[in-house]
Amino acid sequence: MIEYLILYLYTSLFIIFAIAVYGVVVKPNIIKKIIALSIAGDTANTLIIFLGYRLIEYPKPPVLPTLNPSRGEINSFVKEAVDPIPQALVITAIVINLAVVAFLVFLSIQLYKLYGTLDHRKILVRRGVGSEA
Amino acid sequence: MKLSKIAVLTVILFIAYILLAGSVTAIDLLAAAIASLATSVIVADLLVRDVGKILDPKRIYYLVRYFIKYMFIIEPRAHIDVIKRIISPHMPINPGIVAIPYGVKTDYAILTIANSITNTPGTVTVDVDRDSKLLFVHWIDVKAVEPEECRRIISREFEENAEKIFD
Amino acid sequence: MVFEVVEWIIFYIGLGLTTLGALCDLFGSLGLLRFPNFYVRLHAATVGIIGGAVVPLIGVGLMSLCSSQLGVYRFAVATIFFLTAFVTMIVAPIGTHALAYASHRGRVVKVEPKVIDMLEKHRGGEK
Amino acid sequence: MEKLLIYTLLLTLFVGGIVVAVSFNVFGGSPSGIIRSLALFYLENMYNVYAKTFWAASPEAVNAILWDYRGLDTIYETTVLYTALIGCLAIATGLEKKFRPKEPGLTIIVKAGTRIVVAIVILVSLVLAFRGYITPGGGFQGGVAFAIAPLLLIAAYSWRRLEELGFRLDKAVLLRSLGLAAIALIALAPYMLGGYILQNQFKPWIVFAGAPYTIWVFYIGGTLLFLNISEFFVVSMEFLMIFILLSIIYVGGEK
Amino acid sequence: MVMNLSLIDQGLPGFIVLGLTASAFLLPLIHYLVRRRWVIELYSLLVSGAACTLSWRILGLVRAMGKPLVYSFGGWPPPLGIIYVVDLFSGLLGVVVSSIMFLVIVYSIGYMPGDRRLYLFYTLLLVVEAGMLGCLYTGDFFNLFVMLEVISISSYILVAYYRGDRVAVEASMKYAMYGALATTMYFTAIVFAYGSTGTLNMADLAAKIQGIEFPITNGVFGNLHYGILLFTALMLWAFTFKAALFPNHFWLPDAHAAAPTPVSALLSGLVVKIGVYAIARFIYTIYGVSWINQLSTQIILILGFISAYIGAILMIIQSDLKKFIACSTILNIGYIGVGLGIGTSLGLAASTYHIVNHAISKALLFLSAGLLIKIVGSRNIASLQGLGRRYPVIGIPFAIALLSLAGIPPLNIFMSKFLLYMALIGSNNIPLALILLIPSIISFTAYTRIFYTICIKPPLESNRNIGHSLLNIPSSIPIYLLAITCILLGIGIDYILPLIIMPASNILANTSIYINTVLNYMKMI
């Protein structure tokens, strides 16, 4: 049962990722592209967080709840806590995604000011590259 | 003036920090002092206009009494009323927007009245006009159209308490 | 011993509040589905938020106050839940009000069905 | 069109590869009951008060990894955010601002409520930042929580009112630079004193004593507390800058 | 040859990168305190000069040691913390990067118009330099992701630096959008690598692929084969984007042409090479001799060929000078890819030499063309006619760069191309050598057209009346330095090849030294 749940979660994550990549490439509106991009990033983050989960009854966050632990507390903590590395990596990745998205949004405002539209096809036409097809 | 505001706020926020942090080691006390001081310096002018009112025990007593009465009497009554409307098959609703005059002066008093009105299911504050001192309330079951009549049915109790607490 | 009994009583009060909240939540969501108009749905949403979130948050706070398995942090957890309930009580009606104000002001949603619309009259009178 | 074709092709390949990945157990069956040995090592040693060779003096594993074991990543993550802000400034600097003075903001009810919430938000964000090395949270998380405050003020009032209240752009730039300088100083100071860059605690294989994890009765977790506070300054001010820059409407182009 | 370095010397790579970042942090503060243009310029000049000196010192140390230099941050042994591993290859590229960056900053002092945003420009240049050096020195593939993102975001911004230029903003948008997608792909690749091997360290990954036991992360966690396969697929997508190899080259002409000229030189000469470096590092050092190495070299070989063709064809149809130069980058990256794909030691040496040569020649070409364009105010090749003859001070280095890229014998690119053909023939691939000759010939005609139009033809009527006053000394110095280096690298090949290029390319393909150095470093701790 649980294997199928895991399989389902993996598959749905990858399908979302694929859809996001499709959105970045195909959607003509730049804001939609940016949204798709952030979805792609979030999917990758979810995937790695999911990898770090521990499939036991009540997993603990990787935080020791006391400042003066006994040896037994440390041992049981090691047996129950989830993988902390993905969480640390994800914080880094989230900040990076956020920075990129913030810049992209700012750039798209500038783009709108210059071209008067956020449609990629119209922008190409106004630049003189594409045609109105 | 500003210093007294900051001092009062700092004490309140200090207690809040300790409760939030949940531990009273030495470093926590230090951090709480720094954090509450910093926060109160930032928000003092924004949050408080008259320090005396915070320290007035009568107002705090009215606040607590009002809160208890509101949570245990007014809220359940209104909840049951709306839930009845939800689950009854032919849905007896009779909605409309009515105007309710108010007599309080400060922002927080208006906030209290408006929030009390919105928080009781059945009435939602839609707009407020400070010039003509009117609150516009969407009412699920319009029993009266006259402003004073509405005031009597919906908000008299809220207004009395808000006046005692904040004005 | 007496202390433990008191703790159990508080715990069961919390449990009851949470159950009440869950039921309110159910009715609120039902109302949100059944009511015909955005403004009427606001009332159902109030049931869902005040009854369905503030009350059970207080309940959860009471429960965590008495649950020793949370360790030394249980008072902090309870405080945070009470604070959340308090914040929700301030924040949720303001949010609802802001939405109602915006949809009336921006004319996004029509007030229909209605008995009377004093606000529209008030505005019309101004202009 | 051909670009589309290529990407669609790669897409199909990618999804196909995933199915392969899942069926051939690339991830070693995880999530499962066991975790990777590197993670186990971190969990065992980060706050092992009985064997301090590999300890990071923080009971919070994520914070220990972020600022001690893999501190360099975090510094450069901050650099990325910093650079993005520099980019926004590069686009916005020197343009004329547009402002409609007529009736800014929402109703009086929203404004009054926002004031109370702002105080709570700032306090909670400070709790998150100050206690980041003991409980979940940390500089970045605290900064993000702080960012709710200016956003609320912008929504309820306007960016002009935000600047009147003292959340100003130039102040934010200044405070951010100070925070960044503090991070760089904390990172480079051990190197100047004969230790490793970013060294936190004492290591048996080096003479340098490392940062003390308690000062008198204050448990501070070595450099972690200071790094978290600096990061809080940086991140909160950067978010403030982002929101101010994004909420201002700039008119007019360059000459 | 083994000698023990002091901790200060060991920490130099980390110090350079962090120091550059810290000085970039301080630059806005300095601007805030002292609003003088020359202060900003002097500051960035000093900082990049110091970085340049230190990177030369690192190369010297690595050469003297005879093995890679390892430095661990925070004192944590490798799989626990982040390490920097500097071998001859990355040291050499580090020297190229920091030297050219220094020259670019010198050039910008004379070139960039002074406005209120100038300090942001220099900040971004310093951040890019820090990012590139970090990418080169790092020994941890998650850190590589972060540093890659540092480079990427600052180059997106630098492309859009002329914010009023429609083409520039659009090019930056395209570059940023797909670049961010590519880095997300690399992050997903990291997920696969971490999921299957349970490590984030490059040497550890290499040890896992070779089947060597590494302490702390004992053994692999999942199915190594498929994990590495997916990692490679996604990693190659990301780095071919950064390197502008065939399927992901589409952003390059617009972005490199629309950027300010110093930035074009920087992007075309250096930033693109980081992608190539990462591909080379993964395929050769990490994968070592294994099936995945065989597979990915084949892919890179094919992509390199297609890139060379596409670059050559794009070159002949351009009428915009900067776009022409940008397209020539695609061609040359194709050559480098072919060199990496051959897989023999001569091929690697050819690639390494071509990376260095192309960085220098392309920087020279962009910088000198930028001065010509600034005189006329147009990027159209036809309107630049005869300018090289009219202004021989710029014309001579411009001609040297053009001839060098065209592959005229005594100059540097000829030598590396010649090595490349030798490598192709040496690995019994004579048909491939002949196929690769075609883009070379096509591009040669394109270069000759430019050379004839700008340096031989008489100047246009409209261009005759422009005075000499626009020439400036700070911009001319780096051009001449680069031109002299071009000639020296061409003539001195017999000396340079055994001195640094061959050792560097040999160490790139030597996995066991890489792993053993890191392992020994752990034991030393």
Place this chain on the structure above:
Amino acid sequence: MIDTSGVLALYVPLVTIVFVTSFTLYIIRMLKGPTVPDMVLAVDCLSFDLAVFIGLLSLLYKTPFLALGALLLALWAFLFDLFIAKYLVKKELGG
């Protein structure tokens, strides 16, 4: 000092059923909502109820560290409301 984990392990799954039902109804309204304010209202209710759910989970999983998430979630929901309202009224967010 009482250990309530036994009661909670029985109670939380039961109450979860009720919560999940109402979440589903909210989500239906969110997807159906004829106007933007309807959707926002549904998301609002969903967020506040998720805060409660986080509280229950933190009791079930015996971890004290999920609680601040609930508070921040409530705040973000408020923020969402304000921005939508502001957009609907002014058609811009800053002024």
